[in-house]
Structure formats: C-alpha cells, structure tokens
Amino acid sequence: MKKYFVDTNVFMRYLVNDDHGQADRVEKLLDKAEKGEIRIITGPPVFFELAWTLKSFYEMKKDDIYNCLLSIAAIPGLAITDADVITESLEMYKKYAIEFSDAYISVLSKKLDDSGVVTFNKKHFNKLDVELYSI
Numbered sequence: 001m002k003k004y005f006v007d008t009n010v011f012m013r014y015l016v017n018d019d020h021g022q023a024d025r026v027e028k029l030l031d032k033a034e035k036g037e038i039r040i041i042t043g044p045p046v047f048f049e050l051a052w053t054l055k056s057f058y059e060m061k062k063d064d065i066y067n068c069l070l071s072i073a074a075i076p077g078l079a080i081t082d083a084d085v086i087t088e089s090l091e092m093y094k095k096y097a098i099e100f101s102d103a104y105i106s107v108l109s110k111k112l113d114d115s116g117v118v119t120f121n122k123k124h125f126n127k128l129d130v131e132l133y134s135i
Contacts, residue, residue, distance in 0.1 A: 001038070001039050002039065003039040003040065003041050003079070004038065004039065004040050004041070005040075005041050005042060005043070006029075006040050006041070006042045006046070006078070007046065008045075008046045008049040008050055008053070010026055010029070011026075011042070011046065011050060011072050012050065012053060013026055014026040014027065014030070015050070015054070015068050015071070015072075016054075016058060030075055030076075030077070030078075033075070033076070033077030033078060034075075034076040034077040035077070036077065039077075039079070040077065040078055040079070041078070041079040041080070041081065042072075042078060042079075042080055042081075043080065043081035043082065044081065044082055044085070044086060044104060046072075047069055047072070047073075047086055047089075047100065047104075048100065048101050048104070050065075050068065050069060050072065051065055051069060051093075051099070051100035051101070052101075054068055062093075063094075065100075066090065066093060066094045069090055069093075069100065070090055073086055073087060073090065082108075084111075085104060085107050085108050085111060086104070088107045089103040089104040089106075089107045090103075092106065092107060092128065096124075096127045096128065097124075097127070098124040098127060098128070099124065102121065102124045102125065102128075103128075105117060105119075106125065106128045106129075106130045109130055110129075110130065114131075115131075116130065116131035116132060116133050117130050117131070117132055117133070118132075118133045118135060119132065120135075
C-alpha cells in the first residue's frame with residue numbers, strides 16, 4: 001500500500017478547527033488510517049512548523065502547544081519518521097524553557113554517536129545535557 005506524507009496544514013486544520021469542512025475531512029483521513037485503509041506518515045519538519053505556528057500565529061501557551069504536538073504523535077495509524085527522537089524531544093520541550101526545535105537538535109545530537117552542538121543560542125542549550133562547541 002502506498003504511503004502519503006501529511007503536511008503541516010492538514011494537522012493545523014485538525015488542531016485549531018478554524019475551517020470546519022477541512023477539519024472534518026482530516027478526521028475522515030485519520031479514521032481511514034486508524035482502520036488501515038490508508039497509510040500516512042509525517043516527520044520532524046511538520047512538528048517544527050506546528051510548534052512555531054501555534055506559538056507565533058495562534059499565540060498558544062507552551063503547555064497547549066505540547067498537548068497539541070503530543071496528540072499528533074499519538075494518532076493511531078500515523079507513522080512518524082524519527083518517532084523516537086520526536087517523543088524524547090517532546091518530553092524535553094515540556095520539561096525545560098526551550099523551543100521544540102532546540103529540544104530536537106539536542107536529542108538528535110546525542111543519537112548521532114553522542115555528537116555535540118555548535119550554536120550561538122547557549123541560553124537554551126546550557127539547560128540540556130549536550131556538549132557545546134564554542135566558536
């Protein structure tokens with residue numbers, strides 16, 4: 001069965017329900033995925049875009065953003081590339097005062113043979129158990 005990659009705007013309509021017709025169509029898609037009638041997949045860039053848009057455009061609080069991202073990660077029948085990194089990043093995002101993308105970078109750097117991070121954003125990364133390279 002062919003897989004279909006689900007873009008950010010599909011999940012956004014589902015989460016904020018600002019277009020009821022599109023939100024209903026998304027619910028039908030997710031129902032088909034849960035029943036195994038269609039295979040859907042998404043990945044990290046979608047989670048980054050969701051976190052950023054929910055914060056900057058919809059002005060959601062961090063706890064609400066976390067819950068939205070978690071609800072997407074838990075959709076039955078949805079495959080996620082780097083699912084383990086996304087899951088761990090969500091927990092780090094919830095625990096620390098950092099952006100979701102910084103949590104993801106930190107988690108991924110550890111998975112890549114315990115690599116470090118080069119950044120000017122030491123404020124966020126100093127909170128995390130990740131080696132920083134000074135430039």
